[in-house]
Amino acid sequence: MKTLRIILVLLLGLQIQSYSQNPNPSSFEVSKNLDILTTLYKELNNNYVDEINYGDLMKTGIDAMLEKLDPYTVFISEAEIEDYTFMTTGQYGGIGALIHKQDNFVVISEPYENSPAIKAGLQAGDRILKINEKDATNKSVSDVSLLLKGQPGTKLDLLIKRDDSELKKTVIRENVAIPNVAYYQLFDDGIGYIKLTGFTQNSGKEVKDAFISLKEAGNLSGLVLDLRDNGGGLLNEAVSITNLFVKRGEMVVSTKGKTPDRNKSYKTLIQPLDPEIPIIVLVNGMSASASEIVAGAIQDLDRGVIIGERTFGKGLVQNIIPLSYNTQMKITVAKYYIPSGRCIQSVDYVHRDSLGRSVNIPDSLTTAFKTKGGRTVYDGAGINPDIEIEQPLLSNISVSLLTKYLFFDYANKFRSSHETILPAGEFEITDEIYSDFISWLSDKDYDYISRSERMLADLKKTAESEKYYDDLTQEIQQLESRMIHNKQADLEKFRPEIERILKNEIVARYYNQKGRVEAAISDDNEVKAARELLKDQKKYKSILDGSYVPAITKS
Secondary structure, three states: OHHHHHHHHHHHHHHHHHHHHOOOHHHHHHHHHHHHHHHHHHHHHHHOOOOOOHHHHHHHHHHHHHOOOOOOOEEEOHHHHHHHHHHHHOEEEEOOEEEEEEOOEEEEEEEOOOOHHHHOOOOOOOEEEEEOOEEOOOOOHHHHHHHHOOOOOOEEEEEEEEOOEEEEEEEEOEEEEOOOEEEEEEOOOOEEEEEEOOEOOOHHHHHHHHHHHHHHHOOOOEEEEEOOOOOOEOHHHHHHHHHOOOOOOOEEEEEEEOOHHHOEEEEOOOOOOOOOOOEEEEEOOOOOOHHHHHHHHHHHOOOOEEEEOOOOOOOEEEEEEEOOOOOEEEEEEEEEEOOOOOOOOOOOOOOEOOOOOEOOOOHHHOOEEEOOOOOEEEOOOOOOOOEEEEOOOOOHHHHHHHHOOHHHHHHHHHHHHOOOOOOOOOOOOOHHHHHHHHHHHOOOOOOOOOHHHHHHHHHHHHHHHOOOHHHHHHHHHHHHHHHOOOHHHHHHHOHHHHHHHHHHHHHHHHHHHHHHHHHHHOOOHHHHHHHHHHHOHHHHHHHHOOOOOOOOEEO
């Protein structure tokens, strides 16, 4: 209680000092509201009937306050600092594994290659029962994650359940570094491929090293840089990666903020590795921030072709600012602008789709800009690809099998009974494997409602509310009977899609993250389209000079 009074006094003193040093209307508003907050806290402390957890109360208040701003200005508590450090450095102290909640257990989803988890013999599907003799059942993912992380060199004793057996495993924590380049490959046709998953420290060096390896491996004639599902990271790494392919002295991005020190320009500073090689950048709706800087700069400078879906639309720059008591705030300090002068930040912070992506922006709210070569591009909501390839939604049966972890569980079963499989790029789901999967599903619960069934249910509800249902009863019942989905039929109807997901999951059990990416490439329509375009240099150049008008393609 004494500590609380000291904090209140300090808050009040701070706001008085702030007003005396800056006697203008804005400073007065700040001081006045600080005074209100201070007195509110004081009166809660003096009068509220129950005991109050002041830390939780303040955290709730801060979070609610920051929600009034953009989605990226957030308060970082002391317990969350390590997660934010990982987002910028790509490193943390721990066991090196993804985890998820399944039933009452936190489960190992996927150990990272060469991680402490792999060295200790942990596998995907292992259920964590105890951590250093502490019960881990019925715990949240964040609670278990906190227990698994720690100083490199320290020991963890885990009790896990694998199939029907309980096993003890000892893991020595290490400084786990997650590579930004998940995979790279030179195809037989001379096209190189680099999958970049993040923009943490050294991502520029990783792309550089991968590109040099591709050039040394053979006659490299074109490059596919895959930024799909890459949520971004450090701005300077985006500039470094762009500089690998863009000549020295070109503007990549500029930032503009409230104060002059936030207004900066970032140009390419060194000679590029290869300023001529044809480049295609793959993006989708989850390509954000630094990914959009790279894609946007490549597009604005007419250095390469962008293929995929419209990107996320995050053109805001955040800095992490230290606060008292080892807390921090990630605060938006500027907007960034790519070479044409456009800002790709969505003009609407609030309205997003189910995945958090910006909704379509009306033409009246967008502004036209010109690329270096004179092509027209627009601001307002991310980077629009030069060639758009729509991604079809997953079928309901696939979504159900994914969310109920049935792909995951079958892959674990498969791994336990098959010591080896073909290399990741060669493995396929055979008729025998698929039949076994269907048989295994026979007693599993994966019921689902199709989109058509949902729409019919909405129609039925509307008809009832508008008193039309009695007149439409027979027609609605006929539709209901015809729409009742047949899971067995769906397993055949959507077999190619189900096989792709199942193949990637099984391959990951043997070849980890790199294998998952390699296995997916063979069925990847965007990668196929990119390779075809790179081999058709007439079409590639016509896109860059603006003479080609692409059509929307459904994959």
